[in-house]
Amino acid sequence: MIRLVGIDKTYRVGAHPLHVLKGLHLTVPPGELLAIMGSSGSGKSTLLNILGILDGYDGGEYWLGDALVKDLSERKAADYRNRFLGFVFQSFHLLPFKTALENVALPLYYQGVSRKERLRRAAEHLDQVGLSDWSGHLPGELSGGQKQRVAIARALVTRPRVMLADEPTGALDSVTTQEIMDLLKRVNAEGMTIVVVTHESDIAEQCARTVFLKDGRFEGER
Amino acid sequence: MAGLLDGFLELLDVLLRNRVRTVMTALSVAWGIFVLVVLLGLGRGLENNVRWMYRDDAVNxxxxxxxxxxxxxxxxxxxxxxxxxxxxxxxxxxxxxxxxxxxxxxxxxxxxxxxxxxxxxxxxxxxxxxxxxxxxxxxxxxxxxxxxxxxxxxxxxxxxxxxxxxxxxxxxxxxxxxxxxxxxxxxxxxxxxxxxxxxxxxxxxxxxxxxxxxxxxxxxxxxxxxxxxxxxxxxxxxxxxxxxxxxxxxxxxxxxxxxxxxxxxNVEEFVRVQSIFDMLAAFVWLVGAGTVAAGIVGVSNILLVSVKERTQEIGLRKALGATPGSIVRMILAEALLLTGTAGYAGLIAGLLVVEGLRRWVPENDYIRDPDIELSTAVGALVLLVVAGCLGGLVPAWRAATLDPIVALREE
Structure with missing residues (x-):
């Protein structure tokens, strides 16, 4: 589902170029639950941004399914993000003035789906994460775990090719963390390809495979 | 982009759920137009009074x-x-x-x-x-x-x-x-x-x-x-x-x-009075132009603040598939709807006050029949709305081209 071929990325900050990613190769087959582990400064955020089509790269190729993600226009990048990817963030990023249901429906707005259909599909996905009873609540009225479940429903609502989760449990306590991991595993079991970026080994251990990133290179996997 | 009506509903929804911001912007726009309309009305009242004083004999x-x-x-x-x-x-x-x-x-x-x-x-x-x-x-x-x-x-x-x-x-x-x-x-x-x-x-x-x-x-x-x-x-x-x-x-x-x-x-005398009046009219216009200019700056400024406040929202929308164009359109459409509606309300309020003055203020030596040409007031309104939104274009565009990663990290 994802194929990285010699991905290279250098930041030019001032006089000293910063070589962040040094020729990464990675293949993620469909339906895999992959963890990318690395300490801060390992290049893991940069890799996540490239995977999320939020940032470009200097060399190599990034294949997402049958689509080559390279030098895209802003419009094309927005379209790919919308149709191919689902994002789950550490700090949830729900719009505070929209209800849980409307938050889940938001990506469909950018696909031009009618309001009625949007809300119908959003309700379906909210039900899958067990939050049907909370659909009318604003994010401020939900617990951290509930917020992340809403965010997961939002990531799934467009039926993307890959779900990208950036420290999905970083803001949660241990009990809730396990709930979210169980939910991700269940979603994965239903066929969704998931890439989790984390620095916590007990999160990585629950994934089918883990690759370790260090100084811009993959150094071994589990 | 979903249908026009859908876009409009989405827009209205955002405005209604961010009450403080909406009300503050609306108030500043409505107040600007209101002051302008009342000022121009009073200026016309002064002019009418001069004409009335010279009503008997031909002024020329x-x-x-x-x-x-x-x-x-x-x-x-x-x-x-x-x-x-x-x-x-x-x-x-x-x-x-x-x-x-x-x-x-x-x-x-x-x-x-x-x-x-x-x-x-x-x-x-x-x-x-x-x-x-x-x-x-x-x-x-x-x-x-x-x-x-x-x-x-x-x-x-x-x-x-x-x-x-x-x-x-x-x-x-x-x-x-x-x-x-x-x-x-x-x-x-x-x-x-x-x-x-x-x-x-x-x-x-x-x-x-x-x-x-x-x-x-x-x-x-x-x-x-x-x-x-x-x-x-x-x-x-x-x-x-x-x-x-x-x-x-x-x-x-x-x-x-x-x-x-x-x-x-009579001509010489009228020309003298007329020149005083012309100065007054110029003064009224100056104050009016100042009001509109302040309104334009106000609208642009509020748009700027609002965009800043919404950096995260914009970053998220981009991650979910919003194009830069759709972000700019969203912000400008919101601004247009808001300033247009508020300006219209201010216009109506101003016209009501001018009409009230005309009807209920007793006869006096200074003001007679205050009045305003609708085209002038509407023109000022359109100017304020359009110029204000143009002023908001820069921050809107900056927000739209902002790196979503940076935007999402902003607290």
Whole structure:
């Protein structure tokens, strides 16, 4: 589902170029639950941004399914993000003035789906994460775990090719963390390809495979 | 992008759920337009008051009276009063540039009363030319005013003020009745009103040729009055000097004698008042422009703050598939809807206040009939909305092109 071929990325900050990613190769087959582990400064955020089509790269190729993600226009990048990817963030990023249901429906707005259909599909996905009873609540009225479940429903609502989760449990306590991991595993079991970026080994251990990133290179996997 | 209606609903939703921001923006826009409308209304009230003060006589008129000599010249002694004739009228008519309407006035030397079927009523008489009605702002009530044919044929016709109509005729219709003036019978062909008041409405107008012939006037004229067109308003003083010089030469008056040919120059006075008013109008516009400018800055500023406040939201929307264009469109459409609606509300409120002032403020010396041209107010509104949104374009575009990673990390 994802194929990285010699991905290279250098930041030019001032006089000293910063070589962040040094020729990464990675293949993620469909339906895999992959963890990318690395300490801060390992290049893991940069890799996540490239995977999320939020940032470009200097060399190599990034294949997402049958689509080559390279030098895209802003419009094309927005379209790919919308149709191919689902994002789950550490700090949830729900719009505070929209209800849980409307938050889940938001990506469909950018696909031009009618309001009625949007809300119908959003309700379906909210039900899958067990939050049907909370659909009318604003994010401020939900617990951290509930917020992340809403965010997961939002990531799934467009039926993307890959779900990208950036420290999905970083803001949660241990009990809730396990709930979210169980939910991700269940979603994965239903066929969704998931890439989790984390620095916590007990999160990585629950994934089918883990690759370790260090100084811009993959150094071994589990 | 989903359908137009859907986009509109999404927009409305965002506005309604961010009440504080919405209300603050709306208030600043509405207030700006409100102040502007009220200011312009009051300015118009001042202008109307000036016009009202000069409502009786034509503001563009110059009146030439018979004065007395103050300097002996060519055998004429001091204190001698000038005698004008029809020739002086013709002279002025032929020579003055920009002359519009002209009339002479002859006061027939007859008793100041009029008789009808044995009734006697006091009246003043003015023997004039047809254009006289433009000089005195005479408003014909029934029938007609004097015309050229009356003068040519020296018809014995009269146009009488409504004050005389009431006292002399009561309920009897006056048109076609014959009245006794100085021993001669004149037929009533019209009645008139005059904003100048009771005194003006107690006048009787006669054709000047008829009066000169009937009442031993020969070609005598007591005063000559004329109006000048707008293009020559600024030359009023020069015209006055030219007329004085012309008549002085014709009557053997010393060039240094400024009192013999006595002139009342309404134009000069009006131009002076008008210039004060023009300054006032300029001031009102200045304040108005300042208000609109402040409104534009305010709208742009609020848009800037709102965009900053929403950096995370914008970053998230981009991650979920919003294009930069759709972000700019979203912010501008919100701004347009908000400022447009608020500006409209301010416009209506301002118009209501101006209308209220017009109706309920008692008569006074400063403001009369405050009023505003709708096109001006709407123009100001459109300017504010469009310029404000253009001001918001820069922050909107910056937000739209902002790196979503950076935007999402912002706290």
């Amino acid at each position: 008129s110059i009146w030439v009276y018979r004065g007395r000599r103050t300097i002996p010249y060519q055998g004429h002694p001091v204190g001698e009063r000038l005698r004008y004739t029809n020739r002086d009228h013709e002279l002025v008519e032929a020579r003055v540039d920009g002359l519009e309407k002209i009339s002479s006035r002859f006061y027939p030397p007859i008793p100041d009363s009029v008789r009808w079927q044995g009734k006697i009523v006091a009246a003043d008489f003015r023997a004039v030319h047809p254009d006289h009605r433009y000089l005195e702002n005479t408003l014909v009530e029934t029938g007609r005013f004097l015309d050229e044919a009356d003068l040519l044929e020296k018809r014995k016709v009269a146009v009488i003020g409504v004050q005389i109509v009431g006292t002399l005729f009561g309920d009897h219709p006056p048109i076609g009745e014959w009245i006794d003036i100085g021993g001669a019978m004149f037929k009533v062909v019209g009645t008139f009103r005059d904003v100048g008041g009771v005194n003006e409405e107690s006048q009787i107008y006669l054709p000047i040729t008829t009066a000169q012939a009937s009442f031993a006037g020969a070609d005598r004229v007591d005063q000559v009055m004329f109006t000048i067109d707008d293009a020559h308003m600024a030359d009023a003083v020069a015209i006055e000097d030219e007329v004085r010089e012309m008549l002085s030469r014709a009557h053997g008056v010393s060039p240094a004698d400024r009192r013999a040919v006595r002139i009342r120059n």
